[in-house]
Amino acid sequence: MSSSAQLKRLYQLAVSNIVAIAAVPFAASALLKAAELGPEELLARLRALRPVHMFLAAFVPAAAAAVYLKLRPRAVYMVDYACFRTSPSCRVPFAAFQEHARVWPGFDERSVRFMSRLLERSGLGEETCLPYAQHYIPPSRDLESSRAEVELIVFSAIDDLLTKTKVAPEDIDILVVNCSLFAPTPSFADMIVNRYNLRKDVRNVHLAGMGCSAGLVSVGLARNLLQVAPRGSNALVVSTEIITPNYYMGKERAMLLPNCLFRMGGAAVLLSTNGANARFRLARVVRTLTGAQDGAYRCVYQEEDDRGNVGINLSKDLMSVAGDALKANITAMGPLVLPASEQLLFALSFIARKVVNRGIKPYIPDFRTAFEHFCIHAGGRAVIDELQRSLTLSDEQVEASRMTLHRFGNTSSSSLWYELAYVEAKGRMRKGDRVWMIGFGSGFKCNSAAWECIRPPAAPGGADGPWAACVHRYPVDIPDVVKH
Numbered sequence: 001m002s003s004s005a006q007l008k009r010l011y012q013l014a015v016s017n018i019v020a021i022a023a024v025p026f027a028a029s030a031l032l033k034a035a036e037l038g039p040e041e042l043l044a045r046l047r048a049l050r051p052v053h054m055f056l057a058a059f060v061p062a063a064a065a066a067v068y069l070k071l072r073p074r075a076v077y078m079v080d081y082a083c084f085r086t087s088p089s090c091r092v093p094f095a096a097f098q099e100h101a102r103v104w105p106g107f108d109e110r111s112v113r114f115m116s117r118l119l120e121r122s123g124l125g126e127e128t129c130l131p132y133a134q135h136y137i138p139p140s141r142d143l144e145s146s147r148a149e150v151e152l153i154v155f156s157a158i159d160d161l162l163t164k165t166k167v168a169p170e171d172i173d174i175l176v177v178n179c180s181l182f183a184p185t186p187s188f189a190d191m192i193v194n195r196y197n198l199r200k201d202v203r204n205v206h207l208a209g210m211g212c213s214a215g216l217v218s219v220g221l222a223r224n225l226l227q228v229a230p231r232g233s234n235a236l237v238v239s240t241e242i243i244t245p246n247y248y249m250g251k252e253r254a255m256l257l258p259n260c261l262f263r264m265g266g267a268a269v270l271l272s273t274n275g276a277n278a279r280f281r282l283a284r285v286v287r288t289l290t291g292a293q294d295g296a297y298r299c300v301y302q303e304e305d306d307r308g309n310v311g312i313n314l315s316k317d318l319m320s321v322a323g324d325a326l327k328a329n330i331t332a333m334g335p336l337v338l339p340a341s342e343q344l345l346f347a348l349s350f351i352a353r354k355v356v357n358r359g360i361k362p363y364i365p366d367f368r369t370a371f372e373h374f375c376i377h378a379g380g381r382a383v384i385d386e387l388q389r390s391l392t393l394s395d396e397q398v399e400a401s402r403m404t405l406h407r408f409g410n411t412s413s414s415s416l417w418y419e420l421a422y423v424e425a426k427g428r429m430r431k432g433d434r435v436w437m438i439g440f441g442s443g444f445k446c447n448s449a450a451w452e453c454i455r456p457p458a459a460p461g462g463a464d465g466p467w468a469a470c471v472h473r474y475p476v477d478i479p480d481v482v483k484h
Helices: 003-016 018-048 051-071 094-103 109-122 143-165 188-196 211-228 253-261 294-298 318-337 340-355 381-390 396-408 412-425
Strands: 076-083 174-178 203-207 234-240 266-272 280-289 300-304 310-314 373-376 434-441 445-453
Touching: 076 143, 076 211, 076 412, 094 109, 109 253, 143 188, 143 234, 143 266, 174 188, 174 211, 188 203, 188 234, 203 211, 211 234, 211 266, 211 280, 211 412, 211 434, 211 445, 234 412, 253 310, 266 412, 280 318, 294 300, 294 318, 318 340, 318 381, 318 434, 318 445, 373 381, 373 396, 373 412, 381 396, 396 412, 412 434
Parallel strands: 174 203, 174 234, 373 434
Antiparallel strands: 076 266, 076 280, 234 266, 280 445, 300 310, 434 445
């Protein structure tokens, strides 16, 4: 360890324990004073106190503690989670993707070459999967095929979760589902209620149009609903994105990128206010919305091209907008999770820039002092690169995000759970470890959640998770550009 690192470590210890350090002189002074008075004098002074004073000294702190315990938010726990496990029959190697694109008359050769270059630079591997309907020529985008994808992904993830947690469907009190681009009637929530015969009084909602950060919006909503539900209630959160009806069939370059990045995936999470069998505790949820600005609002925008083909238009300003949203989110999250040492350095840097010299480089808080693991939305290589740079994270700290993008592609709001599964499959999760999830979505939103591990997974190597068959091959090297 270098001398500068040792000094910073000493500073962190001193500031983090400043209360204890400051209390030492006062405690020592009190002990010396008590020693000077002697036990007989102390007892005489205590007997001189009036009964009402004794009563207030005992009652007021007890009453304040009781009121605090009554009014404070209930702790919310993650009992467990499960990710949809893709089938090799859905695999889409680059060559197959390019071949299908060439035989579909909706794409010209220029569009095919453009998508090929995007794939080479995307960070995706050869094992990402698309739903069965996308393997047809031409791809099927009808309602029946779309519902089939929903049933395959959502029901598979929920089945795995209920098996892991041994929770019966009738024990679910709250259901929150999110899928941005496919919102049929009946809704996803209704499909789940029907499939699992959930109770008639289950509180349920389907969130649509919220983008890739909707998974954390769902977690925040479920947490709020659990605050007013009976103690010990269970909330089922399901996150996915349905690819079948949303494959873009036109030639606009800004709308071709989602074809190359988005792949099938989903996750189911069980939250509860009963921590008896929980694996994680939900510490914080922070949501940031920048949609009041026109540029942010339109940077991820569903629209039709000039030929009537519907797709998602990704603005060239997307990374700039995402950076601004991230800054706003970490400004709100920082005071809640950073140790006092980092907050003090940030405050001093801010004052110096305002008072002394605006040219002073702003201090970037070291979030590695607050979290052991980082799950950054695997939205694409550029997204991960930008967050790694902004948060000064190491390659190992963004490994889960890069490997998830490589193995599963951008699975939208569920990608964070594949990343958490990667960390656990690698055996890196320990009791007490803190996890920071960061998601981005249309609107434009940056949402984050902080978790604390209570119980690491019982099965080593992710034996029952999405990485079971391949984690031994990861991490893999991802070159900047694939050369032919």
